[in-house]
Amino acid sequence: MFELDVxxxxxxxxxxxxxxxxxxxxxVLKEDExxxxxxxxxxxxxxxxxxxxxAYRELESQGYIYSLKGKGSFVHPSGKxxxxxxxxxxxxxxxxLFAEAIYLGVSSEEIAALLREVExxxxxx
Amino acid sequence: MIEVQSxxxxxxxxxxxxxxxxxxxxxxxxxxxxxNGAGKTTLMRIIAGILKQKNGHVRVLEEEVFDNERxxxxxxxxxxxxxxxxxxxxxxxxxYYSKMxxxxxxxxYQKLKRLFQLDEKRKISQFSKGMQRQVAFWLAMSSMPxxxxxxxxxxxxxxxxxxxxxxxxxxxxAEREMTVLISSHNLREVEDVCDHVGILHQGEILLERDxxxxxxDVHKIQVAxxxxxxxxxxxxxxxxxxxxxxSVFLLIVRGNEGDISAEMKKHRPLxxxxxxxxxxxxxxxxxxxxxxxxxxxxV
Numbered sequence: 001m002f003e004l005d006v007x008x009x010x011x012x013x014x015x016x017x018x019x020x021x022x023x024x025x026x027x028v029l030k031e032d033e034x035x036x037x038x039x040x041x042x043x044x045x046x047x048x049x050x051x052x053x054x055a056y057r058e059l060e061s062q063g064y065i066y067s068l069k070g071k072g073s074f075v076h077p078s079g080k081x082x083x084x085x086x087x088x089x090x091x092x093x094x095x096x097l098f099a100e101a102i103y104l105g106v107s108s109e110e111i112a113a114l115l116r117e118v119e120x121x122x123x124x125x
Numbered sequence: 126m127i128e129v130q131s132x133x134x135x136x137x138x139x140x141x142x143x144x145x146x147x148x149x150x151x152x153x154x155x156x157x158x159x160x161n162g163a164g165k166t167t168l169m170r171i172i173a174g175i176l177k178q179k180n181g182h183v184r185v186l187e188e189e190v191f192d193n194e195r196x197x198x199x200x201x202x203x204x205x206x207x208x209x210x211x212x213x214x215x216x217x218x219x220x221y222y223s224k225m226x227x228x229x230x231x232x233x234y235q236k237l238k239r240l241f242q243l244d245e246k247r248k249i250s251q252f253s254k255g256m257q258r259q260v261a262f263w264l265a266m267s268s269m270p271x272x273x274x275x276x277x278x279x280x281x282x283x284x285x286x287x288x289x290x291x292x293x294x295x296x297x298x299a300e301r302e303m304t305v306l307i308s309s310h311n312l313r314e315v316e317d318v319c320d321h322v323g324i325l326h327q328g329e330i331l332l333e334r335d336x337x338x339x340x341x342d343v344h345k346i347q348v349a350x351x352x353x354x355x356x357x358x359x360x361x362x363x364x365x366x367x368x369x370x371x372s373v374f375l376l377i378v379r380g381n382e383g384d385i386s387a388e389m390k391k392h393r394p395l396x397x398x399x400x401x402x403x404x405x406x407x408x409x410x411x412x413x414x415x416x417x418x419x420x421x422x423x424v
Contacts, residue, residue, distance in 0.1 A: 006317055009400055009401045009402070009403055010401055011336075011337050011340050011341070011401060012317070013337045014337075038299060039296075039299040039300060042295050042296070042298070042299040043292065043295065043296050043299065046288060046291055046292045046295055047295070047317070047318075048154050048295065048298070048318055048319065048320050049152075049295065049298055049299040050152065050153060050154070050298075050320040051320055051337070054320075054337065
């Protein structure tokens, strides 16, 4: 389903959370779709099942997935949840990129145009 | 699952383990790290019930393990120097194991034969070091232990074999909550597979923690400021290590990520980068803290 970068400094658990979030946000994993079980994923990726369990718990507490006892974990219908923590992170990232863009001489009009492009792309989906 | 409490062991006058306490939960993969001569192997031999401690308790599956046949049935220990009965083939060893372990699974043995692709009728002593290690894993994983204790397990295995062995081990952890205790010097290996780590140094446990928590708690920070107004000591941060290269500070800081970045932002940094530490770096800085430091000696 996906690969992890075991050479990365980023903890495997964080990588898992991020990858799964990406898959949910980009609709690769659809609403109410079942996620692979901890056992399956552990075997596929050769990573510690406890790490996967922890990543699933984190995704659940952030509202991306829900779990049914004995059945497994599923994508939450409102996967695009309001999440303060996440928003804060994204804002920080944006600020960093904006700063870099401005430094390199990108005008605010160009940034606005890029934003419109991204927005337009999503509406056409 | 494994509980070690105020363990003391000495050989002659020399105390090897002074006051060791730690705890491994069921279904966990626990990495035991330590400096050379820290007592890792001795500790593992005690947990496996081969040696007897002088003081303290070792409980495996809720029972004292020494001379306890019922518990030893459920524990497999792979020492760093392997032992096979002289002149035995893998098949003969397998028959021996099947008599020793009630939980022996012949079907599993046959399945693993396809994985390892070794000739079971050849004498084990004729195999290479790495192949002997494969035989040891083959026998261990066919015995279906509840607790698997591994001392430097991946020594001598090639990259493909390492991955295969790890994969089989992880399946058992996922499917039947096998508990694994691993000691290794290869910290990358431990980092990839363990969920908890303990660091043993001079016969004592320095720290014991969830690996992800441990990593989330220590940060490598590169930061540069416009004015020379920043003094790491005055910042109120818990700084384990600092270096200054030109106008760039390299800091190893313990604490919550949010607090640290908030503190740094106050000083309006020109550059602020945070990197998670690798287990190797954590090990080096923690050991440095107790005087087991790296020194750059020119010889």
